Amino acid sequence: MSLRNTLSFLLYDWLQVEQLSQRARYADHSRETFEAVFDTCERIAVEKYAPFNRLVDTQEPHFDGEKVVLPQATYEARKAYAESGMLSAAQDYELGGMQLPFVVDSAANTFFAKASISIGSNMLTTGNANLLMAHGTALQKQVFAHNEFNGRFTGTMCLSEPQAGSSLSDVATRAEPDGPDYEADPLGPRYRLRGNKMWISSGDHELSENIVHLVLAKVPDANGKLVPGVKGISLFVVPKKMVDTQGQLTGERNDVVLAGLNHKLGWRGTTNTLLNFGEGKYPVRGAAGAIGYRVGNVGDGLRCMFHMMNEARIAIGMAATMLGFAGYEASLEYAKNRPQGRPLGAGGKDAAAPQVPIIAHADVRRMLLAQKAYTEGALALNLLAARLVDEQHTGDAPSAAEAQLLLEVLTPIAKSWPSEWCLEANSLAIQIHGGYGYTRDFPVEQYWRDNRLNMIHEGTHGIQANDLLGRKVRMQDGAGLKLLTQRMKATAEQAKQWPALADFAGQLTQAWDQVLHTTALAWQWNDANRSLANAVPYMQAFGHVVLAWIWLDVVCAVQTRSDAQLDAAAQGRMACAQFFFHYELPKIGAWLQVVQTGDTTFVDLIEEGF
Structure with missing residues (x-):
């Protein structure tokens, strides 16, 4: 499945984004205007970004004593991006914006991230300007933010x-x-x-x-x-x-x-x-x-800066997702066209038989489906986060408050989970290429190198984990956790109406109960050091259950729109959900065990022991 087709399903069939056009802010928009934006972004990404991804990797920025020198392709790409209007796409018409829903804006930017994350889509510029629009004076907005939106700064x-x-x-x-x-x-x-x-x-x-x-x-x-x-x-x-x-x-x-x-x-x-x-x-x-x-x-600096940091964290999650997606597409293409080996039959291999494409081999298929489950699941997660931003800004008061609360809890996951598991997808893409994947003759090694940064910047894995277990799940007496529980239960109840999904619904409920039980146990010692020592395994388990919920919700949409004879795309999504519940969700037991017991093996070891 192409990125465009995947976005179409997630936006229109799953998230029902067309319904946003009923709101006053987005009244001028429709599926047709959204698709026109995607056409423009996809074209620019294909023409100005993708052909130069390797070039900007090999011709690094350098300082000539007066200025930083970049390849001409970077200038051309940025010029095309600025002229497209995407810097201000979600802003008011008065600012030269399109008043696009943020979820559509986020989806449009995936084309650039997938084509060349290294050239970039100017996420820092829009985040910087958005912070000033929220916290700056009228003149700071006019002088700095507006000129960032129009591309001058x-x-x-x-x-x-x-x-x-x-x-x-x-x-x-x-x-x-x-x-x-x-x-x-x-x-x-x-x-x-x-x-x-x-x-x-x-x-x-x-x-x-x-x-x-x-x-x-x-x-x-x-x-x-x-x-x-x-x-x-x-x-x-x-x-x-x-x-x-x-x-x-x-x-x-x-x-x-x-x-x-x-x-x-x-x-x-x-x-x-x-x-x-x-x-x-x-x-x-x-x-x-x-x-x-x-x-x-x-003294108000950090509170203001978090406006930009939280926005950047969701953007980093999307960047990690698109690097994983790019690696998946490359390894899928390679697996379909690389002949090697012969399939096993009842009597073993027939050496006289012609070689088959490596996609015929079980282990390659396992790695491909894992990549698909990681990357498409991460894309759904980050589009959901973007959709919550729209609800926060344009929904009625109760809906807006719920969206803000749910986004608070999900932001550490939206940043960290794609950063870890789409990096793993890139590693699997290298593995599928074999020795070729480890060379610069193929793009997958660059995707892995680019993606390795995302577990570090905009808050490391450990910082996100401490934020989740130390603050987000406990804030307002666990209100965000309770809301997420309600959403998961609603999905599980919906899934039970289809026999193919009923078992998954039970597994999701059971897994989430384990997370809730562990959350309570994590703070039993009244010792923050011990409670947070295993915050990362906690976040890994929490994130995996969230992704199981996402996949179950997505395939509920598959069942809703499809007849009994599922098309190839629908079968692929059903397989992703099945893979996630069979192969990934069982991992949470080991992660949660160390949290429940407060294991401090690495904390207790004397420094010389390392």
Whole structure:
């Protein structure tokens, strides 16, 4: 099944996305307008992205002493993307947007992610602008966000530091008021920033007129000391080049300096940088220190930044999914055309018989179906998350509140599960290619290298697991967990009406009961260290049950639209569900066991023992 056909089923038959056109915001849209957007995105992806995926991997960004140099193909791809209107696709008409549902916007961007995640679809730019639209002043929105939506500017998020990494409480970048009139600047309270930021994707390039950095920094207290912990963090918009209140460049560089490029395993086409803020190389208005304009209140930085981080986490889940999907398509094509070996008959192999394509062999078919189950299931999960965003913004009050609560619980899974299991799909794609898969003559090794990043950035696996077990399932007295339980039970009840799905319904209910039981047991020791020691196995089990629920819900839609004689696509989806329940769901027992017992083997081992 092609990506386009898979999207069509998931959007229209499963998620009933056409019904969104009945809402005022999307009244101008229909299936025809959605398909027109997909036509445009698929065409650009095929013409401007896919042919250059290997090129941007081998011709890495480099610094020539003045600027970062990228292949011309990257410029052409970004230009085509910006001109398509996709940067502002989900925004209001007044901003030049299309007012597309976010779920359709997300689906449209899958074409670019699958064609070349390394060239990218500018997710940081739209996320940056969306944060400013939610938390910025009117002028910050006009000057920075609007120009990101129209393609003039690009955006980043600057969180990590060389000494801090994911530990944001240890951020040491300082932001000091710039003069006695600092609060009078029309672009927002004006500060001078000094510090270093690490792992900044798209931190420096010449792809746009300007780069808008969103920077986490701490404002010193009255004694000149930084407030410890995350409560001391504030957020600042720091442009690479200074602008006026009309968004025009003033001709002056801000004191933001590229200190180096990181050379990565994958995503090589995207620049990744170390940036120095305020080192004095480009004095602004006669003084050192990068000019930044505060967004929100002092100490409110992390809350504001989570608006972008949560959006990015869902986008990373989709990126991982599409890399898995690309690897699946490549290995399926290879398996259909690579002759090798002969099938086993009653008397063994017939050496005189002609060779068969390797798709005839059982182990290859196992690996193909696993990839299909992982990638299509992950795609459904991430489209559901995007659909919940639409419900949160345009549903009635009760529906919006439920969507927000359910999205809170599912976000760690939407990011982490595809990052782990679509990476495994890429590994299986290499295995199907055999020795060829380990060479650069075939694309699957690059897909694996690109995908390996996704378990790390926008919050590592461990961070997502701690968030899930330590906060999300416990917040509001477990309200999100109770809501998810209701949704799973509803799917199980629906599935029972079809004999082919009845057993799956029982398995899902039993598996989820195990998760709920384990959730309660995980906190029995009143010791957070012990409870969270096995947060990752907990998240793996939780995620697997969520994906079992997703697959059961999807095949309920298959049964609803199909007659007794299922077509090939429907048979494929039914096989995915069967594979997941037979081969994947049983894995949760081992994961949950260590959580239930509070096993601390690796915690208790003395350091020298490692």
